[in-house]
Amino acid sequence: MSNQRPGSISEFFHTKDRKNANYLKINQQDGICDACKQNEIKNKINWKERExxxxxxxxxxxxxxGEYDCLVPGSGGKDSAYQAHILKYKYKMNPLIVTWPPILYTDYGLNNYNNWINIGGFDALVVRPNGKVMKELTKLSITNLLHPFQTFILGQKNIAPKIASKFGINLVFYGENEAEYGNPIAENNSSLRKKSYFAVKNYNKIFLAGLKISDLIKKNKLKYSDLKIFLPISDKEINKKKIEIHYLGYYLKWIPQEAFYYAVKNTGFSPRPFRTQGTFSKYNSIDDKIDDLHYYTTFIKFGIGRATYDASQEIRNKHLTREEGKNLVKKYDGEFPDRYFSEIMKFLDLREETFFKICDKFRSPHLWKKEKNIWRLRHNVNNDGTDD
Structure with a gap:
């Protein structure tokens, strides 16, 4: 995973995580991303002991x-379908599903969600934020951060502990250890996440859509009550209610492709009926029409697109060779997702030409070079960039 991805190479380990680092004798400046380090760790763990x-x-x-004893957040993707089903049917828990729905559900994504609940057999709660506010914050996130997915990511992460608190549930399970996809080991490798970004002490220090909360209220005529649903639970409340937040991927060996097969078999999950634009796969992050555009913006900002993310994960799990991955990146990375683009722009009241101007503003000069009126990466994994 490229070091241009924010947080792809961690600078330090928390003290309690150092024993995990001993598997590898890690030098933090060795240029190896946390996803690869986590993969080596994963293959050395005694998973029977973890279970x-x-x-x-x-x-x-x-x-x-008969009350709910754990909470599983998810929108109906393969990972949340897997984690909820295995908790209920193998480990005999009684999970409540909570969903912060995608901004614009795909037809097949919504069908997967309904199958998850109906075929999988779960009680579920859907929390729909104020649509007008959601739209405005998403538009501001694009304008200020070129991040069309921020509002969904924040809602998905932050709503679960809040609902757990309301229902008197003390155990929240997220899915795969996120270092699986390149997030820092230090943030994700511990089993217990009572604190971290799931809770906050000072709301005045939070930025939303690239702006301070106070600025959103003053300049955009939003109320604090409009924004509160997007914000984390308070540190005080999560500690008072003794809510524990865990990654199921800490305890069970998590392989995304195997989670897909499990979800297909047990919850009626189906892949996309066509290849996802920007990559070679059909089953990762397919719930939201904005998903594809989100990965395109990571290509603009960081020089790494969806094919890079997917190929890297498949290589680490030995489903692709590195050469196969490089060829797939060359073929698909940065492919423009035009299937839902016009619909998204219309929904957000954003002109298409305005979006492309914002993209050009976010192209870092150390990553991009314009030749004959065409933007090209200076460096890439195939070593055929303008400066390679």
Missing amino acids: KKLIKLLAKHRKKN
């Missing part, structure tokens, strides 16, 4: 009165 820890944790929280 014993999971069983102990579940026994601590399991309720015998």
Whole structure:
């Protein structure tokens, strides 16, 4: 994973995570991304022992009165479908599903969600934010950050502990360890995440859509009550309610392709009926029409597109060779996702030419060079950039 991806190479380990680092004798300046380090760690872990820890944790929280004893956030993708199903049917928990829905559901994404609930067999709660505010914040996120997915990501992450608090649920499960996709090991490798970005002490220090909360209220005529649903639970409340936040991928060996097969078999999950633009796969992050555009913006900002993310993960899990991955990146990375583009721009009241001007503004000169009126990367994994 390129070091142009924010957080792809961590600068330090938390003290409690150093024992994990000992698997690799890691030098933090060795140029190896955390996703690869995590992959090596994953293959050295005694997963039977980890499962014993999971069983102990579940026994601590399991309720015998029919109430929900854990909460699983998700919008119907393969990973959340897998984690909810295995918790309920293998480990005999009673999970509540909570969904912060995609900004613009795809037909097949919505069908997967309905199959997850109906075929998988779960109680579910959908939390729909104020549509007018959601649209405005998404538009501002594009204008200020070139980040069309920020509002969805924040909602998806932040809503689960809040709902757990409302329902008296003390155990929240997210899915795969996010270092699987390149996030820092230090943020993700611990089993217990009572704090971190799931809770906050000072709301005045939070930025949303690239602006301070106070500026959104003053300049954009939004109310604090409009924004609160997007913000994390307070540090005080999460500690008072003794809510524990865990990654199931810490306890069970997580391979995205295997999660896909499991979801297909047990919850009626189906891949896209066509290849996802910008990559070679059909089953990753297919719920939201804006998903494809989000990955295109990462290509603009960081020089790495969706094919890079997918190929890197498949190489680490030995489903592709590096040469195969490089060829796929060359063929698909940066492909413009035009399938839903006009619909998205119309929904957001954003002119298409304005979007492209914003993209050009976010092209870092150390990554991009314009030749004959065409933008090209200076460097890429195939070593055929303008400066390679």
